Amino acid sequence: MKTSPFSPITNRLWQSGSQCKRLLWYKQRGLKESIPPRPDWRTSVAKHQVHEVARRLFPGGRFAARGESLRNEGTWFDVWLESDRYACRADILVLKDKNKRTVDLYRVKSATRLYDRYLDDVAFQTVCLRAAGFVPDRQFIIHINPAADRPDPDVLFVISEVTDRLNGRLRSIPAKAAALRRLLRQEKEPGRRPGYHCMECGFRSQCWPDEVTEPVFWLPALNDDQQQIIRNREWLDIRQLPDSFPVNQRQALIREVHQNRQPFIHHTLLTDSLSQLRQPLAFLDFEADNPPVPRFQGMKPFGQIPYQFSLLLHDESGQMSGIDYLHRDGSDPRPGLLERLSVLRNHQGSIVVYNHQFERQILSLLAAWSPDDAGWLAGAASRLWDLQEVVQHGVYLPGFQGKYSLKQVLNALYPRFSYGTLTVQSGLDSQYLWNHLIVNGGSETDWQALLDYCRRDTEGMVLVLGKLREWVQGTGNQPD
Numbered sequence: 001m002k003t004s005p006f007s008p009i010t011n012r013l014w015q016s017g018s019q020c021k022r023l024l025w026y027k028q029r030g031l032k033e034s035i036p037p038r039p040d041w042r043t044s045v046a047k048h049q050v051h052e053v054a055r056r057l058f059p060g061g062r063f064a065a066r067g068e069s070l071r072n073e074g075t076w077f078d079v080w081l082e083s084d085r086y087a088c089r090a091d092i093l094v095l096k097d098k099n100k101r102t103v104d105l106y107r108v109k110s111a112t113r114l115y116d117r118y119l120d121d122v123a124f125q126t127v128c129l130r131a132a133g134f135v136p137d138r139q140f141i142i143h144i145n146p147a148a149d150r151p152d153p154d155v156l157f158v159i160s161e162v163t164d165r166l167n168g169r170l171r172s173i174p175a176k177a178a179a180l181r182r183l184l185r186q187e188k189e190p191g192r193r194p195g196y197h198c199m200e201c202g203f204r205s206q207c208w209p210d211e212v213t214e215p216v217f218w219l220p221a222l223n224d225d226q227q228q229i230i231r232n233r234e235w236l237d238i239r240q241l242p243d244s245f246p247v248n249q250r251q252a253l254i255r256e257v258h259q260n261r262q263p264f265i266h267h268t269l270l271t272d273s274l275s276q277l278r279q280p281l282a283f284l285d286f287e288a289d290n291p292p293v294p295r296f297q298g299m300k301p302f303g304q305i306p307y308q309f310s311l312l313l314h315d316e317s318g319q320m321s322g323i324d325y326l327h328r329d330g331s332d333p334r335p336g337l338l339e340r341l342s343v344l345r346n347h348q349g350s351i352v353v354y355n356h357q358f359e360r361q362i363l364s365l366l367a368a369w370s371p372d373d374a375g376w377l378a379g380a381a382s383r384l385w386d387l388q389e390v391v392q393h394g395v396y397l398p399g400f401q402g403k404y405s406l407k408q409v410l411n412a413l414y415p416r417f418s419y420g421t422l423t424v425q426s427g428l429d430s431q432y433l434w435n436h437l438i439v440n441g442g443s444e445t446d447w448q449a450l451l452d453y454c455r456r457d458t459e460g461m462v463l464v465l466g467k468l469r470e471w472v473q474g475t476g477n478q479p480d
């Protein structure tokens with residue numbers, strides 16, 4: 001759709017309007033965002049699957065072509081509605097009377113509960129329907145039933161009628177939309193509304209002053225009151241925060257490191273933590289999918305299903321060997337993955353992971369699925385040693401930028417070994433690409449991108465642990 005301050009208000013624009021008006025103003029004027037191009041596999045296969053199953057609730061429904069005016073009574077999918085004031089895409093419309101233009105509206109959501117914000121969304125679509133010449137009769141939200149154990153549409157979904165819950169919202173939309181339209185047409189850019197959303201905003205370089213190099217939103221878990229003070233005082237850089245600004249213990253530590261440019265390294269804690277490691281070491285990282293539509297026996301919506309791991313094993317002589325598993329089709333990954341992981345049966349040392357909760361959860365899911373393997377899997381779970389926990393309590397460098405993810409920590413300690421050169425740069429990317437490949441297939445280079453990412457995690461753990469050892473032994477350079 002053509003973007004200009006005079007375009008109709010879209011669903012997406014309406015939803016993001018509450019976050020930052022300046023962002024909308026930039027977007028609606030077609031200003032260029034500094035965000036990297038998105039590869040075509042980075043779309044949510046999961047959302048697509050939920051909609052596909054939901055459509056099976058309406059046998060005989062058909063897709064509406066863009067701009068097609070609905071003439072026949074019955075069910076229509078993906079209907080684009082546009083008037084001079086509003087535009088939206090309705091997931092499912094049931095045209096009940098073609099002369100009176102009466103319709104029922106169904107909104108599909110890939111969540112296991114009905115959130116209040118969904119009502120705003122349906123109210124907006126109802127107003128959009130009216131502006132497009134329809135007479136909305138009843139409105140429904142279709143969301144996922146958390147107890148579903150199979151992808152049968154009658155079991156997978158809960159259908160809630162929300163018609164009576166929309167009234168107040170419907171009344172307020174025209175006035176709010178008019179105010180939004182005025183704002184988008186004004187020549188002067190609206191004020192900033194700084195918040196964590198700015199960290200992901202592609203307009204930050206043109207919105208924030210150049211002098212801000214250590215954004216205040218690197219501080220984790222700022223509460224509403226703290227954020228309000230920051231907005232009122234326009235403190236955008238951590239170094240602007242005065243001592244009187246109330247912070248919790250972790251925020252205080254991070255503020256101090258950035259203000260004094262002095263890294264924090266707790267030698268006693270690191271020494272104590274490293275002394276708990278038992279040789280020979282293993283380094284383990286899983287990648288897992290959590291599809292909203294249960295895929296295999298015993299799974300619930302959003303249940304974890306591991307499809308890949310990278311394991312590095314030290315032998316008694318200190319030599320390291322690597323074992324990978326990557327499932328390459330749509331069948332159940334658990335049998336193949338478990339068989340390959342069983343090299344851990346005979347392993348007795350510590351298993352280094354980054355975020356033990358996730359790896360522990362995967363090991364326990366595998367144990368529940370295969371009781372014959374529960375013994376050695378429980379043994380492996382009991383030997384997990386969480387590197388992230390140690391870093392979180394023992395180290396903070398300015399380069400962490402408020403985060404303790406392996407990606408951020410590795411980038412700060414070993415910039416040449418960062419994830420920036422990889423095709424897959426996050427767990428979410430990995431999930432997207434894996435889902436894309438098992439459905440559409442791909443080249444060996446695509447599969448290799450998944451292997452490279454998972455290996456980078458285990459190799460990264462080896463490097464980070466090595467750096468902690470150097471600091472403890474006093475053999476490495478102190479960071480700046």
Ligand code: SF4
Pocket residue numbers: 020021022023026192193194195197198201202203204207208
């Ligand atoms: S950087 Fe923040 S304040 Fe500026 S436009 Fe983006 S979201 Fe709004």
